Amino acid sequence: MEKREFLVLTLFLITFMSVAFASAIQIQQSSLGVSVIPEFNQPGKATLEITGATPGNYNLYTLTAVKLLPATPFYLTDGTNEVNVDVYPTDQLVAQAPATYSFTVELRSIDTNQNVEGSMTVRVVSLEDAFEISSDSNSPDSNTISFYIQNREAIDLNNVHAKFSSIFFDLDQTFNIKANEKKVFEISVDPAKLKKIEAGSYLLTAQIDTDRGTKTLEGRISLDQKTGVQSLDSSTGFFVPTRNISKINNGNVNEDAVITAQKDVISRLFTSFNIEPTSVNRDGFTVTYTWNKQLGPSDELNVIVKTNYLLPLVVILAIVLLILGIKRYTETKIEITKSVTPIKTKTGQFALKIKLYIKAKKRVGNVSIIDRIPGVVQIYEKFESVVRPTKIDAKNRRIQWDIGEMGAGDERIFNYMVYSNVGVVGKFALPQALAVYEKDGQIHETESNNIYFLAEQRSPDEK
Numbered sequence: 001m002e003k004r005e006f007l008v009l010t011l012f013l014i015t016f017m018s019v020a021f022a023s024a025i026q027i028q029q030s031s032l033g034v035s036v037i038p039e040f041n042q043p044g045k046a047t048l049e050i051t052g053a054t055p056g057n058y059n060l061y062t063l064t065a066v067k068l069l070p071a072t073p074f075y076l077t078d079g080t081n082e083v084n085v086d087v088y089p090t091d092q093l094v095a096q097a098p099a100t101y102s103f104t105v106e107l108r109s110i111d112t113n114q115n116v117e118g119s120m121t122v123r124v125v126s127l128e129d130a131f132e133i134s135s136d137s138n139s140p141d142s143n144t145i146s147f148y149i150q151n152r153e154a155i156d157l158n159n160v161h162a163k164f165s166s167i168f169f170d171l172d173q174t175f176n177i178k179a180n181e182k183k184v185f186e187i188s189v190d191p192a193k194l195k196k197i198e199a200g201s202y203l204l205t206a207q208i209d210t211d212r213g214t215k216t217l218e219g220r221i222s223l224d225q226k227t228g229v230q231s232l233d234s235s236t237g238f239f240v241p242t243r244n245i246s247k248i249n250n251g252n253v254n255e256d257a258v259i260t261a262q263k264d265v266i267s268r269l270f271t272s273f274n275i276e277p278t279s280v281n282r283d284g285f286t287v288t289y290t291w292n293k294q295l296g297p298s299d300e301l302n303v304i305v306k307t308n309y310l311l312p313l314v315v316i317l318a319i320v321l322l323i324l325g326i327k328r329y330t331e332t333k334i335e336i337t338k339s340v341t342p343i344k345t346k347t348g349q350f351a352l353k354i355k356l357y358i359k360a361k362k363r364v365g366n367v368s369i370i371d372r373i374p375g376v377v378q379i380y381e382k383f384e385s386v387v388r389p390t391k392i393d394a395k396n397r398r399i400q401w402d403i404g405e406m407g408a409g410d411e412r413i414f415n416y417m418v419y420s421n422v423g424v425v426g427k428f429a430l431p432q433a434l435a436v437y438e439k440d441g442q443i444h445e446t447e448s449n450n451i452y453f454l455a456e457q458r459s460p461d462e463k
Helices: 001-026 192-197 310-331
Strands: 026-029 045-049 057-062 066-069 072-078 080-089 099-109 115-124 129-132 144-151 156-163 170-177 182-188 200-212 213-223 227-237 242-249 255-264 271-273 277-284 286-295 300-307 334-343 349-361 364-372 378-380 392-393 398-406 411-419 428-430 434-439 441-448 451-455
Touching: 045 115, 066 099, 080 115, 099 451, 115 378, 129 200, 144 156, 144 213, 170 182, 242 255, 242 286, 286 300, 334 364, 334 411, 334 434, 334 451, 349 364, 349 398, 398 411, 411 441
Parallel strands: 129 213
Antiparallel strands: 026 045, 045 080, 057 072, 057 099, 066 080, 099 115, 129 144, 144 182, 156 170, 156 200, 200 213, 227 242, 242 300, 255 286, 271 300, 277 286, 334 349, 349 411, 364 398, 364 434, 378 411, 392 398, 428 451, 434 441
């Protein structure tokens, strides 16, 4: 009977002491803003306040989907103790939209081997909800593009590796980001490339390496608007004036460019363009050409207007020469044509037969035909023409026929020969023959055509 009573008393004392141990210790989580991202095997930081514990060594653990550190024993004193706890995700913890995860923790006394239960709460957040990728506005004149990645959760992350990609750049970066930190990246961009990109919002992707594979996040990069169309207008040339007109879009939004040029109804005939105008309008003697084009960033509308005044000048000159020729032809009363033919002599001397053909187009009087003899030859004074020369001036080397009156349509032919005892080689010119006559009481002169002769050297056999 006494043994049974002793056993009951012992059990009662043990139960009482356990209840007293459990009721004496209080476990309180000081902050509920603790987050865990299952894709990263990195801890959320929590602090437990433990009061009412008997001084001694204790262990803290849990049998849930998280792991707690420290795993080694720690010492609690009498009063209030603050214990820093790292909460690690395990493979059983599922990444999800932000949700509260509460779990039981066990505080075990190593000295008495007694346990007390407490509770903790963390936010379980997926990577997509934990990070925000975006940018503030970017100026197209800065030659740099900036964006940020913001950690929206209360967890420090280290050695995060990400590959960022956009229309502006590609960036491979490893970085640390603290709880609720906004980390800004600034990247240099080729100014020529930036000028060709329109203002707006562009996709930014981030491939982030995690302990559970690669995750892709998306954000936006904003590029501010810039407007402005530059106009250039220059002219060069005199006989072929050329006007170069350009409109250049220096902004990053589409702009409508308009170029106009005016010409009169005459100069338009000699004007050409490098590109065809969009429209042509005529108002009286003025013709207006218009070019329209929508310009993207860095686009250019270039129009070259070229007026070739040389062409009308050549045409006018040709017309003037033609008129002068016609006028001279119509005013000419006598035509005189001179020709030459080489003659073979028995002695091999150089000799030429010269023929003068005269035709009267109108009735004229006191007609005289004068021809000059080159200095290298002499006149052969046996003449084949019916009318012999009126005068042979050996000193001045002239030969003259006085014809008198000629009616319209009358023709005369005079032949004479020249020779040289000295061999003549090469090209030489024979002087123009001259017709002197009277018409309406005035003296007129008409010259013949120019004539050249090429004398070739002969071999002794030919002589």
